[in-house]
Amino acid sequence: xxxxxxxxxxxxxxxxxxxxxxxxxxxxxxxxxxxxxxxxxxxxxxxxxxxxxxxxxxxxxxxxxxxxxxxxxxxxxxxxxxxxxxxxxxxxxxxxxxxxxxxxxxxxxxxxxxxxxxxxxxxxxxxxxxxxxxxxxxxxxxxxxxxxxxxxxxxxxxxxxxxxxxxxxxxxxxxxxxxxxxxxxxxxxxxxxxxxxxxxxxxxxxxxxxxxxxxxxxxxxxxxxxxxxxxxxxxxxxxxxxxxxxxxxxxxxxxxxxxxxxxxxxxxxxxxxxxxxxxxxxxxxxxxxxxx
Amino acid sequence: xxxxxxxxxxxxxxxxxxxxxxxxxxxxxxxxxxxxxxxxxxxxxxxxxxxxxxxxxxxxxxxxxxxxxxxxxxxxxxxxxxxxxxxxxxxxxxxxxxxxxxxxxxxxxxxxxxxxxxxxxxxxxxxxxxxxxxxxxxxxxxxxxxxxxxxxxxxxxxxxxxxxxxxxxxxxxxxxxxxxxxxxxxxxxxxxxxxxxxxxxxxxxxxxxxxxxxxxxxxxxxxxxxxxxxxxxxxxxxxxxxxxxxxxxxxxxxxxxxxxxxxxxxxxxxxxxxxxxxxxxxxxxxxxxxxx
Numbered sequence: 001x002x003x004x005x006x007x008x009x010x011x012x013x014x015x016x017x018x019x020x021x022x023x024x025x026x027x028x029x030x031x032x033x034x035x036x037x038x039x040x041x042x043x044x045x046x047x048x049x050x051x052x053x054x055x056x057x058x059x060x061x062x063x064x065x066x067x068x069x070x071x072x073x074x075x076x077x078x079x080x081x082x083x084x085x086x087x088x089x090x091x092x093x094x095x096x097x098x099x100x101x102x103x104x105x106x107x108x109x110x111x112x113x114x115x116x117x118x119x120x121x122x123x124x125x126x127x128x129x130x131x132x133x134x135x136x137x138x139x140x141x142x143x144x145x146x147x148x149x150x151x152x153x154x155x156x157x158x159x160x161x162x163x164x165x166x167x168x169x170x171x172x173x174x175x176x177x178x179x180x181x182x183x184x185x186x187x188x189x190x191x192x193x194x195x196x197x198x199x200x201x202x203x204x205x206x207x208x209x210x211x212x213x214x215x216x217x218x219x220x221x222x223x224x225x226x227x228x229x230x231x232x233x234x235x236x237x238x239x240x241x242x243x244x245x246x247x248x249x250x251x252x253x254x255x256x257x258x259x260x261x262x263x264x265x266x267x268x269x270x271x272x273x274x275x276x277x278x279x280x281x282x283x284x285x286x287x288x289x290x291x292x
Numbered sequence: 293x294x295x296x297x298x299x300x301x302x303x304x305x306x307x308x309x310x311x312x313x314x315x316x317x318x319x320x321x322x323x324x325x326x327x328x329x330x331x332x333x334x335x336x337x338x339x340x341x342x343x344x345x346x347x348x349x350x351x352x353x354x355x356x357x358x359x360x361x362x363x364x365x366x367x368x369x370x371x372x373x374x375x376x377x378x379x380x381x382x383x384x385x386x387x388x389x390x391x392x393x394x395x396x397x398x399x400x401x402x403x404x405x406x407x408x409x410x411x412x413x414x415x416x417x418x419x420x421x422x423x424x425x426x427x428x429x430x431x432x433x434x435x436x437x438x439x440x441x442x443x444x445x446x447x448x449x450x451x452x453x454x455x456x457x458x459x460x461x462x463x464x465x466x467x468x469x470x471x472x473x474x475x476x477x478x479x480x481x482x483x484x485x486x487x488x489x490x491x492x493x494x495x496x497x498x499x500x501x502x503x504x505x506x507x508x509x510x511x512x513x514x515x516x517x518x519x520x521x522x523x524x525x526x527x528x529x530x531x532x533x534x535x536x537x538x539x540x541x542x543x544x545x546x547x548x549x550x551x552x553x554x555x556x557x558x559x560x561x562x563x564x565x566x567x568x569x570x571x572x573x574x575x576x577x578x579x580x581x582x583x584x
Contacts, residue, residue: 112491114501115508144500162466162499169465174457199404202531203495204524207454208436209406216407232496239494 001058002048003282006065007120008033011043012278015051020283022276024051032063032070040071041095052098059095060286062103062278063120066091076107076117082154083126087288103285108157116160120278121146124250125155127281128273131248137241138248138273141233141255143168147240161236167229170207179214180225187261189223193230194237194265203235233262241268250277293350294340295574298357299412300325303335304570307343312575314568316343324356324363332363333387344390351387352578354395354570355412358383368399368409374446375418379580395577400449408452412570413438416542417447419573420565423540429533430540430565433525433547435460439532453528459521462499471506472517479553481515485522486529486557495527525554533560542569 003014009031015024030043045052048059066074074091090101105119121140125132125148132138134153140146143165148158171177196206210228213219219227237259241247246269249256253275260270274280295306301323307316322335337344340351358366366383382393397411413432417424417440424430426445432438435457440450463469488498502520505511511519529551533539538561541548545567552562566572 110493110497110501112488112493112501114488114498115504115510116500117504117507159493159497160500160504161494161496163496165466166462166496166499169461170458173461173465174454196404196406201402201404201451202453202527204453204455204458204528205402205451205531206406207458208408208452209402209404212407212409212452215409218407235494236496239497 001060001283001286002051002056003279003286004044004048004059004061004065005063005120005123005278005282006061006070007031007063011047013047014276014279014282015048015056016279016283020280020287022279032065032067040065044095052096057098058286059098059100060090060103060282060289061093061100062123062282062285066102066104067119072102074102074104077104079106079108079158080151080154080156081106081122083129083284083288084291085154086122086126087285087291090285090289101286101289103282106155106158110159116158118146118158118160121148121158121250122155123281123285124277125150125281126284127277127279128248128250129153129284130280131271131273136248137245138250139240139259140250141259142251145236159240161240163232163236167232170228171225176207176210176224176228179211179219179221180228181221183222183225185258186223186226189219189226190230190258190261191265193227193232194234194262195230196227197231197234197238198266203231206231229258230262233259234266237262237266237268241266243267245269246271248273251275293352293575293578294343294348295571295578296336296340296351296353296357297355297412297415297570297574298353298362299323299355303339305339306568306571306574307340307348308571308575312572312579314571324359324361332357336387344388349390350578351390351392352382352395352574352581353385353392354415354574354577358394358396359411364394366394366396369396371398371400371450372443372446372448373398373414375421375576375580376583378414378418379577379583382577382581393578393581395574398447398450402451408450410438410450410452413440413542414447415573415577416569417442417573418576419569419571420540420542421445421576423563423565428540429537430542431532431551432542433551434543437528451532453532455524455528459524462520463517468499468502468516468520471503471511471513472520473513475514475517477550478515478518481511481518482522482550482553483557485519485524486526486554487522488519489523489526489530490558495523498523521550522554525551526558529554529558529560533558535559537561538563540565543567
C-alpha cells in the first residue's frame with residue numbers, strides 16, 4: 001500500500017508492505033497551499049506514479065489535503081476516536097484506477113466549549129499507539145502544538161497551543177526580534193525562559209521582560225531568541241502537562257529535543273517516539289479500513 | 293514655560309502659564325525614530341521657535357527623547373519616586389539660550405527581579421496625581437501598557453504588559469489575521485474575548501481558539517479582531533488589577549474607552565483621566581525643578 005502525509009507546506013509519501021514496513025519514500029515541496037485547484041491528481045501521480053505502475057492499488061492520505069483548502073473535504077470526526085472508528089470514516093477520492101482514501105481530521109471541544117481541530121496529527125498518534133500503550137499523554141510540537149490524551153486505546157481528546165506561530169510572529173513582527181541574532185540554540189538562556197514561565201506575573205508581562213532584560217544587558221542578542229522560545233514552550237508545558245507526567249513526543253527531532261529539554265525542566269518525563277509515526281499510522285488506518 | 297512630550301513616533305509641545313494652564317499647542321510627526329543624529333536641536337527649534345522668540349526661556353522634555361536613541365540619555369531613576377525626586381534628577385541639555393531639561397524615565401524590578409522601564413508615562417502619571425490622590429492604581433494602555441501603583445503620593449512601582457504589540461503582531465503576522473476584516477469595533481465580540489480570558493486553559497491555547505471559532509463559523513471575520521483584542525486586554529487586566537479595584541486610565545480616548553469596557557467586565561471600576569496629563573506633568577516637574 002501507499003501512505004501519503006500531505007500537509008500545508010510539504011508532502012511525504014511511503015510505500016509499505018502489508019505489515020507496515022517502509023519499502024520506499026518520496027517527498028515533494030508541493031504542500032496543499034502550493035497546489036492549484038484541480039491539480040491534486042496530477043501532483044499525486046508525479047509523486048507515487050511509479051509505485052502504482054509497479055502494482056500498488058491502495059493509497060491512504062492524511063493531513064490538510066482533507067481540508068476545505070485541500071483536494072476533497074473530509075469532515076472532522078469528533079473525539080473520542082480509535083483507529084477502527086477512523087478507518088470506518090475514511091472518504092473515498094476518485095483517482096485513476098487506484099483505491100484512494102482520505103483520513104478525516106478529528107475535532108473536540110475544550111472545557112469552555114471552544115472547538116478544537118487536528119488534521120494529520122491523529123494519524124501520527126495512531127502510528128505511535130503501540131509505543132504509548134492504552135493510556136498516556138502525547139505532544140506533537142509545531143506551529144500549533146497538539147496535546148492529546150489517550151485512554152483505553154482511543155484519542156480521548158486534545159488541546160492546541162499557538163506557541164510556535166506566536167514565537168514566529170513575536171520574533172518577526174515586534175521589537176523583541178530586533179534584539180535577537182541568528183545565533184544557535186543557547187541551552188542556558190532557553191532554561192532561563194522555561195524557569196521564568198513558572199514565575200508570577202503573566203506571559204504578557206513576561207514578554208516585555210524579554211526586552212528589558214536585553215536592554216539592561218541581562219540577556220545578549222545571541223541569547224534572546226532561545227530565552228523567548230523557552231518562555232513560550234515553558235508556558236505551554238505547564239498549562240498542558242500535569243506535574244510529573246510522562247509525555248510522548250512526536251515530531252521533528254530538533255523541535256522534540258527542545259520540548260524534551262523543557263519537559264524535564266518542568267519536572268516531567270519526555271519519551272521520544274519514532275519519527276515515522278505518520279507512516280505507521282497510515283498503514284494502521286489502511287488495515288482498519290480493510291477490516292471494515 | 294514650554295513642555296514637550298517627545299516619543300518614538302510623535303512630538304507634542306505645550307506652551308503653558310506658570311500655573312500650568314495650556315496657552316498653545318504644537319505637534320510634529322518627528323518622533324525620535326524620525327530624527328537624524330544631531331538633528332534634535334533643529335527639529336525642536338522648528339516646533340517651539342516662535343514661543344522662544346516670544347519670550348519663553350524654559351523647556352521641559354519627557355519621553356523617549358531621553359533614551360539612548362534620543363537626544364541625550366537621561367539615566368532611569370529607580371522607583372519609588374515622587375515629583376520632587378524626579379525634579380531633582382532632570383538632565384540639562386545644551387540648546388541655544390534656553391534652559392532645557394530632560395525628565396528621566398523610571399525603572400523598577402518585578403517580583404522575579406526582571407527590570408521594568410518607562411519613559412514619558414511617569415510624566416503623565418505625575419500630571420494625573422491630583423486626580424488620583426495619594427494612593428491608587430493607574431493604567432496607561434498602549435503597545436506596552438504600564439500599570440503603576442501610587443502610594444503616599446509617590447510612584448511606588450509598576451509593571452509592563454506587552455498586549456498592544458502582541459495584538460499587532462498576532463493580527464499582522466499569523467493565520468489569525470487572515471480571518472479578520474477591517475471591521476469597526478464589535479462590543480459583543482470584544483466582551484466575549486474578555487470573558488474568555490477568565491476561562492481555564494491558557495492564553496496560548498485560547499489564541500488557537502480564535503482560529504477554530506472562526507473556522508466553525510462561531511466568530512465572523514468582522515468579529516475576530518475585536519474578540520482577539522478583548523482576549524488580550526482581558527488577560528492583562530485580570531493579571532494587573534486586584535478584583536474590584538478602581539483604575540485610573542490615562543491615554544488616548546479610544547483605547548482608554550476599550551480598557552474601561554474591559555475593566556467593567558472584569559468587575560473593576562475605571563476612572564478616565566484628563567487627556568492632557570502629559571502637559572500637566574511637564575508643568576509640575578518644571579515647578580519641582582525650580583524649587584530645587
